[in-house]
Amino acid sequence: VKGNGRNNFSFYESKMNDEVNRKVAINIRLHRALKEKTLEMYYQPLIDLNTQKIIGAEALMRWTDSELGFVPPDEFIAIAEKNNLIEQLGSFALNTAAEQAAQWQVITPLQIAVNFSSVQFRDCEKLLTEIQQVLLKTGLPANKLDVEVTESLLINQEGELFDMLKSLRNMGVELSIDDFGTGYSALSYLQKFSFTKLKIDRAFIMNLTKNKADQSLVTAIIAMAKALNLKVVAEGIEEDEQKQFLIDIDCEYGQGYLFSPPVTAKKFEALLHQQANS
Numbered sequence: 558v559k560g561n562g563r564n565n566f567s568f569y570e571s572k573m574n575d576e577v578n579r580k581v582a583i584n585i586r587l588h589r590a591l592k593e594k595t596l597e598m599y600y601q602p603l604i605d606l607n608t609q610k611i612i613g614a615e616a617l618m619r620w621t622d623s624e625l626g627f628v629p630p631d632e633f634i635a636i637a638e639k640n641n642l643i644e645q646l647g648s649f650a651l652n653t654a655a656e657q658a659a660q661w662q663v664i665t666p667l668q669i670a671v672n673f674s675s676v677q678f679r680d681c682e683k684l685l686t687e688i689q690q691v692l693l694k695t696g697l698p699a700n701k702l703d704v705e706v707t708e709s710l711l712i713n714q715e716g717e718l719f720d721m722l723k724s725l726r727n728m729g730v731e732l733s734i735d736d737f738g739t740g741y742s743a744l745s746y747l748q749k750f751s752f753t754k755l756k757i758d759r760a761f762i763m764n765l766t767k768n769k770a771d772q773s774l775v776t777a778i779i780a781m782a783k784a785l786n787l788k789v790v791a792e793g794i795e796e797d798e799q800k801q802f803l804i805d806i807d808c809e810y811g812q813g814y815l816f817s818p819p820v821t822a823k824k825f826e827a828l829l830h831q832q833a834n835s
């Protein structure tokens with residue numbers, strides 16, 4: 558309709574301004590959150606699908622700002638990556654999760670998975686040293702730490718990254734490829750970079766009971782992972798039928814709201830005690 562053009566333009570323009578303003582605000586408030594230590598780590602159980610037992614946890618960052626309210630990690634992590642804040646956020650996640658997991662070892666020998674941004678690998682040597690120091694400081698056994706990275710890390714990176722990941726593996730640290738299937742999943746990478754685990758993205762699990770193509774895909778991914786000696790985790794299991802299908806095709810591990818959402822350290826510990834006493 559004629560005449561609407563101008564209005565639409567200013568509508569989009571102000572929307573764009575809102576988006577820029579929000580990014581700026583998040584950046585400013587995030588600096589403050591790091592100083593005031595208002596970031597938190599939550600933990601989502603990793604389940605052995607056959608025994609239904611908790612065998613690990615994924616550490617996930619949570620931030621509720623006094624002005625902005627709850628900000629989803631997807632949103633603030635992307636902003637932190639562009640504003641030189643990701644190293645600090647990453648350190649916080651690693652230190653907090655490792656310390657927590659070291660304490661939990663006396664209840665159950667579980668593995669803690671920590672998410673790493675590709676940006677944190679720009680200085681591989683520094684990151685490797687930091688991981689070594691955190692393990693030393695917390696006393697967490699290296700094989701109880703699982704470093705989760707996404708496929709985007711593997712693009713355009715060769716020598717230094719390869720050596721760094723190899724060093725992690727030689728230390729005993731486990732290496733997971735996260736969100737598998739959503740990026741550039743070149744199969745050759747999986748073997749070359751000595752990953753130990755593959756996490757199938759929730760997008761493939763979501764319609765698993767209805768969508769035949771997803772069923773074929775997930776079945777094939779699991780067969781391939783087994784052939785490459787990789788453990789497989791299905792992400793985002795919400796329904797019992799999905800779980801059952803995954804058990805039937807020999808998927809060993811799972812995560813999802815069906816078992817538990819990410820919870821505070823305190824709640825996670827209660828889940829561990831509950832399991833130990835049952």
Ligand code: C2E
Pocket residue numbers: 601616617618629630631634647650672673674735736759792793794795812813814815818819
């Ligand atoms: P991710 O690593 O793929 O984490 C899984 C996400 O799926 C989490 O979202 C989790 O809460 C959610 N989830 C788990 N089970 C279910 C389910 O059954 N249904 C649905 N709908 N969702 C489920 P969250 O916590 O919002 O995190 C989003 C992303 O933010 C993460 O995706 C990760 O890429 C990033 N992230 C979170 N914490 C950190 C961190 O400490 N460091 C880095 N670098 N990234 C992080």
Ligand code: CA
Pocket residue numbers: 615672705735
């Ligand atoms: Ca993850």
Ligand code: CA
Pocket residue numbers: 735736756758759792
């Ligand atoms: Ca994931």
Ligand code: CA
Pocket residue numbers: 736
């Ligand atoms: Ca993700």
